[in-house]
Amino acid sequence: MSATYETISVVGAGAWGTALAQVAAKAGRKVTLWAREADVVESINIAHENSTFLPGIALSPEIRATSDLAAAASADAILMVTPAQHLRATLAQLAPHVARGTPVVLCAKGVEQGTNALLTEVLAEAMPDALPAVLSGPSFAAEVARGLPTAVTLACEDETVAEALAHAIGLPAFRPYYSSDLIGAEVGGAVKNVLAIACGIVEGKQFGASARAALTTRGFAELTRLGLALGARMETLAGLSGLGDLVLTCNSPQSRNMSLGLALGQGRSLAEIMGERNSVSEGVHSATAVVALARKYDIEMPIAEAVADIVTSRLNVDEAIASLLARPFRAEA
Incomplete structure (x- = not known):
């Protein structure tokens, strides 16, 4: 581990970006947090709280918020947390x-609409x-910001860089496991958001825990x-950024995608649902790109297709469910 990253910029001051800024500050890094909204910058710098996107959580006074993107660029490492x-x-x-x-x-999760590009491709x-890396795993922003324990995947093709980044932002309660599998780390996060919408529909229709478990399993397939x-790599998909994130997102209404x-x-x-929210449910925007x-x-990917059909109004919820349940029986593997 040769490189050290003492200054960290976080670009995007939604709930997740704010939580990651809190993690980096607690890890002893000098942190700049970029926000588009002037009121968010003021709230963080004066009240040490992101009252818009992460209310009720006291933030480290070491976090410096700015709306100057150029100021956020001068750091040893940059965490990109803007929506996909x-x-x-x-x-x-x-x-x-x-x-x-x-x-x-x-640090965002999704597939770009129109181009159907993975976010590493967008970055390239x-x-x-830039030297691309991916951070993904089971992590609700409010829990991470409060210091509750979790573990994530931090991937970079140069594993020594991944290790150095893990040491730069890692904490006893925020444990990055490093990897060189960029694609594996980002695919899980992008697809699980789509599948979480399907699991939320199962919950909303009161189909029961058995149906949700079955759908989660087939979604993982x-x-x-x-x-x-x-x-x-299979071990990445079965790890924190794949199966781990899927289990979390498909089993808690705290997930923006499952609650939707x-x-x-x-x-x-x-x-109606989208009109009430000031946060992004990435699965809505990524569904058609994942299917493409x-x-x-x-x-x-019949479950992902059903979600894409629903969010594009090609089918209503009941029609999409009927289509899935009418599929022919087949071997599991």
Whole structure:
């Protein structure tokens, strides 16, 4: 482990970005947190609280918030936590200010609409001189910010960099396990958001715990098929950033994606649900892109397809459920 990362910038001050800034500050790093909203910057710098996206949690006074993207660029490592569909535009603004070879850790989860690109591909195109890394795993922002324990995957093709980053932001209660499997680390997070909507629908329809467990398991089979086709390693897909994140997100209404699915299952409209939220449910935006990727590689993903059909209004919830339950019987493997 040769490199050290003493200054960390977090780009994106939603709940997850704020939680990661809190982790890095507790780990002893000098932290800059970029927010687009002036009121969020003021709240963090003066009240030491993100009252908009993470209310009620006292933040380290060592976190310095800014709305100046260029100021956030001058750090030893950058954590990118902007929503997946806004990543390319934010990277394009940031790129002229970032030193060549700076580790850029992708912490959002999704697949870009339109291009169907993984976020590492977006980073390679928008900021080709950056050193790409991915952080993903079972981690609700409020729990992490409060210091409750969890473990995540931190991946970089140069595993010595992954190890150094893990030491830079790791804490006894926030345990990054490092890996060199970038694709495996990001595929799990992108697909599980889509599957969590399906699990929420099962909960909203009151189909029971057995149905949710079965759907989670078959969803993991879909995630695995796509991940392996894209070049991921099985041990990564079965690890924290794959199975671990899937189990968390598909079993708690605290998940933005599961809670959205739950409301859909209860009969509410997508427009109504989305209109009430100031946070992003990535599964809604990634569903069609995940399905397009699956078709490109001739991978069967019926649960993800059902979610995509629902969020694009091609089918209603009951029609999508009926379509899944009418599928022919087949061998499990």
